[in-house]
Amino acid sequence: MLQRIRNFTDNTNFTKAVMVTIAAALPVLILSHFEMFEIGFAISLGALLTYPADIPSNLVHRTKGLVTASFIVAGCIMAVNLLHPYPWIFYPATIIVVFFLSMISVYGQRATMVSFSGLLAIALATGHLHTGWDILIYTSYILSGGLMYTLISLAFNYLSPHRYTELQVAECMKLTAKYMKLRGDLWDIDADRAGIVEKQLHLQVEINLTHENIREVLLRSRTHAENSNRSRKMLLVFISLMEILELALSASFDHSKLHEKFSAHPKVLTTYQNLAYNLASALKKISNSIENRKKYVKKHQLLKDVEALEKAITEYENELGKEAASEGVWMLSNMLHYAEKQIEKINIIERAFTTSIEFKDIKERDKDLEKFLTPEYYPVHILKENLSFSSTIFRxxxxxxxxxxLGFVIGLIFPLQNVYWILLTIVVIMRPGYGLTKQRSYQRIIGTITGGIIAFAVLSFVHHPVIIGTLAIVCMILGYTFTAINYRIGATFVTIYVVFVYGMLNPNINDVIQYRIVDTAVGALIAFIANYFLWPSWEFMNLPVFIKKSIEANRNYLTEISLYYNKKGTVTTSYRLARKNAFVEIGNLMSSYQRMVQEPKSKQKQQQQVYKLAVLNHTLLSSLASLGTYTQSHKTSTASEAFNVVVNTVIKNLDHAIALLTMDVQAEEAHLANNEELAMRFTELKNIRARELREVHVTEEEEFRLKMEEAHLVIEQLVWLNSLSEKIVKAVRQLELTK
Structure with a gap:
């Protein structure tokens, strides 16, 4: 229990909750002693409104985002107060500002959160109106609160500048270990392979998000001299984790075939599965040591596991005889080689946390790291391009x-106590997707009702203001912590602390609870209905774009693998970028699919076909990673003409699938003309490769065997790649036909 509490309090969400609680509570507590509660409350409000814009990044971008949010919040509050006495100006102007603030979300997550702060400010300002010089004074307090929160956030950053990065890397390790564990589960003879693949696809979404968070903080901060060595160490670990994930994905063994082949010799497979589990367990143990700030101590003797597998392979060969066991030994040797490569990467991570390491490899890549980040610039043309109904953000x-x-209209017609609670609920709940809006509506209503009941029960027995104030601060910390983890629990604690605060200010607490629940329900209902009827962005409308991007990313990855196989040398930045994008886009496709299954059944069009395409793209990526990993870890011969013909055919298949999604008729005709040549190439491919090898005078029997092994491996992958690309074309065609 103590360990769980420690993990909870060491969490980034908890740290941010403590920061915003300090920024919100201190002004009220201090200034109340000098009978200046209203000033303290205004400063506190400024801090609360700026807080959403505090998202992880390097110090410069984080500071710019918070300062920008502070001024936008202050500007919105001043505008509402100045214009409110003139309804014919106030309502049209407010509607325009709301639309503009919503539209700046096209510039990414930071812009979205700054926009959210501005929208919250508008909603709250309608419930706290001032006149005359009080407007300027009140706005200055709001601004000072935002800037104060910025300073507190930066101060916490200096107290523990690396903790967020460490926790994100630890989370990345944990997710990667979970992915590897799932790969190990595939070796069970009665494994639910379809279910395991689905879990892997869902896990890829989480992994992508963690990777993006690490890139954002680690790569943008790497130039600071004061944390250079530490950053380089974490960067080396992150790169190793990326390579471990690629290796795990590349281990695309035919498990059914292997179980059938080794049914009479199950020991070799169980020995390998045990090794696979220990690889995952070793990563998880490293992540736990980072989270708990403890020195890492090795638990698993991975080299002994490798020796056990080598012994099992030898026993298998001795039992069957060298010739009869040759194919099986070749398969098992591939599995052994994969495990050795994984151990090599895990050893790099272990050394990073136990001994001093060299960073020469990272230094060579420093100049290209910016290419792996999403550019932070805000051209006007992006905003203009999104001013159409084809844009989800515009809708x-x-x-x-x-x-x-509509919230304003309801407030004018009905005698509601706090109309701004309706507006706040709409701003907080409404999201571009129907599924998330529906989920948040439900969670907020349940959280509000639960929080109201708990708060009412507590206030019925507790009347001392110090105790109520202390409970309010505790609930505030818990509310902001859980909002990012579990929105329903977060909404419960937020409601409790809001009611406690009102309980100290207003003795008639029953009305407060009643109106808050009613206003929250009205706001949630408006958000829910609007998302269903007003220009809805059903996910099936966006899925073809995500499918297309995933196919394009896989095609580009294959192109880079082909270039590397033909030219050899070192792995280029463009190769690593293509690999990264392939991983990202399959995660984006699965994320889109997840959003679709949250929508009404009538809107889940072609669900099975979309999922089939997600699985096919994931399998294709696995095969590509296998081919790419093999070409990097083996000394390969010159690529044959037949190899390039088949690769080009696979690329043409993928281009054809993209053309179908974009309704390109000419590409369809070109695709049909290519099939005859491919059939001939596959028939002759192995003979061509053997002849090519003989022509270059490979006379050593062992060397020729290795070359033919390479040819066999590459040909097997090419046949599988072509089969997958054709299945993707077929699936896309069926998707288009059933529209």
């Missing part, structure tokens, strides 16, 4: 604007 902005307008 969402219109929907949110109309919902806010």
């Amino acid at each position: 969402h902005s219109l929907r949110l604007t109309m919902s806010i307008a």
